[in-house]
Amino acid sequence: MNRSIVKNGSRILLGAGLVFAGISHLSFARKAFKAQVPDWVPLKEEDTVLYSGIAEIALGTALVVAPKRHRGLTGKIAALFFAAVFPGNIAQYTHHRDAFGLDTDAKRFTRLWFQPLLIAWALKSTAQKRCP
Structure with missing residues (x-):
């Protein structure tokens, strides 16, 4: 399969996921x-x-519709957003708060490892080719 199709599909899927969230x-x-x-x-x-x-809807929409020349910046902004909300995942774990089916410390701890993957996804799916 063509790499650009996979990359675009990945970017659009991430954007749609953000809009849904x-x-x-x-x-x-x-x-x-x-x-x-x-707290x-x-x-x-x-x-x-x-x-x-509101920020997620805006970022998700931008990931889907941004012109090619702005995708790299949009991906970096999305990655920064994922980093910015990471303390919320940590708070859910450290305060033992149940939500989204994360009703044990083990599940909440496992969830922490997904945030770096979202950051990487945002960056990889929007990375621009560098000119030689």
Whole structure:
């Protein structure tokens, strides 16, 4: 299969996943996302979940529709977003908060390893070829 087809498909799949996650922040999974908000965040849990949902929708849309020349930057911004929300995953683990079927410390700990994969996915699926 052509590498560019796989790369584009991967980028679009990640973007669609972000849009879906953002919509779930604003609707049916709002309570579960509140479990990931660290205690030190200066905003109300509700506001944090809503703002991060809007950011996910915007980032996901950008990943899908950004012109080719902007995809690298869009991927870097998405990777930074994934890094920025990682403390929420850590908080869910360290505070033993159940959400998204993560109802044991082992499951919550395993979830921590997926964030670096999302960062790599964002960067790899949007990487631009360098000119020689």
